Amino acid sequence: MELWYTERGIVPGLGLSVQVSKVLHEEQTDFQHLAIVDTPLFGRMLWLDNIIMTNIKDEFVYHEMISHVALNTHPNPKKVLVIGGGDGGVIREIIKHPSVEKAVLVEIDRRVVETSKQYLPEIACGLEDPKVEVLYEDGIKYVENHKNEFDIIITDSTDPIGPAVGLFEGSFYKSCYDALKEDGIFVAQTESPFYDEELIPRVQQDIRSLYPITKLYLAFIPTYPGGCWSFSMGSKKYDPETVDLSQKPTYTTRYYNHGVHKAAFMLPNFVRDLINK
Amino acid sequence: MELWYTERGIVPGLGLSVQVSKVLHEEQTDFQHLAIVDTPLFGRMLWLDNIIMTNIKDEFVYHEMISHVALNTHPNPKKVLVIGGGDGGVIREIIKHPSVEKAVLVEIDRRVVETSKQYLPEIACGLEDPKVEVLYEDGIKYVENHKNEFDIIITDSTDPIGPAVGLFEGSFYKSCYDALKEDGIFVAQTESPFYDEELIPRVQQDIRSLYPITKLYLAFIPTYPGGCWSFSMGSKKYDPETVDLSQKPTYTTRYYNHGVHKAAFMLPNFVRDLINK
Structure with a gap:
């Protein structure tokens, strides 16, 4: 059957x-x-x-693209925070970067981590690394209590319904800004530009009100609605579009490369219009 | 209900x-x-x-991307052939280019054209243009009978099952090569790199055996499986990646722009691996 x-x-x-x-x-x-x-x-x-x-089939796209764009934009990322991301895929990518000394995962739901370790070991495989700290608490409260500490913060959240609603609010973005060092970078997954015409311009505005450099970039993710997924980035100092990417990555990826990094920011006209709404 | x-x-x-x-x-x-x-x-x-x-919602992506990449790579496209494409969307984009003097649509199924004119006038709107000739015949036979005639040939086919199977075969690609002028460009839609791991390398090989310049490029199309769609291009003279795109388009598009043109060829690692199989 x-x-x-x-x-x-x-x-x-x-x-x-x-x-x-x-x-x-x-x-x-x-x-x-x-x-x-x-x-x-x-x-x-x-x-x-x-x-x-x-x-298992397409996870590499999301996990590589939410991680390596910021990690290759920052010249020396040492301390990275992931909010959500309990499956461990983002952590697996972060610790590929030799400069990273500590990666903190703050996942509200312990069972996501435990179940991923059991059933998705290919994705969760970095969670036992000695550089990684896993905390089971509310990411919103965590960032409120940390100031000037992280080089990169990545919000790997569920959709903006249910438990993750607070991760798409201006007050959370402000806390993340304060938790970043003076040259820090913030990245969040922000849904599909074909279908979420309200969320993307709102998040872009929120980020623009905080960071001198605000960007949106795209990746192909077959299992997310429309297959076209957006990531919003706020950067205090480094521009992901002008950064020197001439050195080859020292790690293996299946989607990300420096051409893809540049290409991801070259937005179709309707997406340009959306972020400038 | x-x-x-x-x-x-x-x-x-x-x-x-x-x-x-x-x-x-x-x-x-x-x-x-x-x-x-x-x-x-x-x-x-x-x-x-x-x-x-x-x-109606996402047709602009496919129709713009299968057309404008080649039309902006060729310095002076005058005569363009479309095989399939009975909805008229590709024709609508082609005739936006002021250099185009004639666009021929060869659609095997007259009812696709007639029904599109009736129900999808936003897409079929170019089919009555005096530069456009619509023929209801087998595209394979048509290209066999035309030599050294077209600047650009675009295969806007259905999937490689049913009536369109022959449009994905080496003999058809050879006929298209012969129907192109000495500096012509061929483009075909070639399915998803996430799901069609057999077709894409085969078509790339077929094109590579004919053309000095063989490329694959990608676009976000939400209603095609996986949302990531590939286009295969063979070019006798002009390289779409090195062509000068500094002049702004004189026509309106919702997806295509010169940044998107360049970005579409910057392939994720797994797609690079696929086309070199």
């Missing part, structure tokens, strides 16, 4: 349907519904509140 | 689900099943054999 799951609800009128071979794990955590399913096309997938978070 | 349609079959294990408000037209033509449906998210959509071809 062929079983299919259709993700609906993020974008009204749209669904992504995925054939499912087996539900490997399912639970209601203190924060959300969590499921690990196996699929013929994507391999194992992590769903939170029935929304696709990550999967 | 909420009605949904799920497109399945192109990529095993994957489906795109779209809420449908009304089926406006449905028929079995001599070549395929044709439907025009109205949807809350995408507006009117054209489906052929139950596969999404185009829609």
Whole structure:
């Protein structure tokens, strides 16, 4: 019997349907519904509140692109903070950079980390690294209590519904700004420019009100609605578009390279119009 | 009652689900099943054999990107051939270029053109232009009978199943090469690099065996599987990556600009690996 799951609800009128071979794990955590399913096309997938978070087939795009753009823009990132990102994929990418001395993951839901370690070891594999500290607490409170400490802060959140709403608010962006050092960089995933025409200009405005350098960049992510995903960046000093990228990366990636880094900021006209709204 | 349609079959294990408000037209033509449906998210959509071809919301991406990259690479495109493309979107973009004197559309299925004119006038609007000739015949035979005639040939085909299979074969590519002038450019849509790992390297090899300059470029198309779509290009003389794009376009676009032109060729590592297979 062929079983299919259709993700609906993020974008009204749209669904992504995925054939499912087996539900490997399912639970209601203190924060959300969590499921690990196996699929013929994507391999194992992590769903939170029935929304696709990550999967073995295409996770490399999101995790590389939310990490390496900022990490290659900053000349010497030593201390990096990840808010959310309990699957560990962003941490795995961050610790590829030899300059990084400490990476802190602040995930509100301990079960995301534990389940990812068990079922998605390819993604969660960096979480035991001695440079990595994993904290189970509210990311919003954490950044409020840390000042002038991080070179890079990455918000690897769920969609702006449910537990992550606060991670898309101006007060959170201000706390992140204050938690960054004087030349720090902030990055957040900010949904699809085809479907989220309200969120992207609002976040861009919030970031622009704080940082001298505000950018949006794009990546191809097949399992997120529309396959076109945006990342918003605020930078206190370094411009990701003019930074010297002539040195080859010392680590392996499957999506990111320096051409892709430059290309990601070359926005289609309708996206340019959206961020300048 | 909420009605949904799920497109399945192109990529095993994957489906795109779209809420449908009304089926406006449905028929079995001599070549395929044709439907025009109205949807809350995408507006009117054209489906052929139950596969999404185009829609009012995102059609600009595909039509601009399959056309303007080659048209801006060639210094003086006068005569352009489109194989397939019965909805008229590619023609609409081609005739935006002031150098174009003649655009020929060879569509095997007359009903696609007629239905698009009736239900998708925003897309089909260029088909009545005096520079445009519309022929209802087999594109494969057409290119076999024309030599050294076109500056640009664009294959705007359906997927490589059903009536379009022959448009992905080496013999067709050879005929297109011969139908191009000595500095001509060939472009074809070639599916998703995430899901079609067999087709893309095969087409690239076929093109490479004919043209001194062979390229692949990408665009974000939400309604095609994975949202990441590839275009394969063979060029006899002009390199799309080194061409001078300093002059601003004289026409309006919603996706294409000269930054996007350059960026589209900056391929993620896994796509680079795929085309060099």
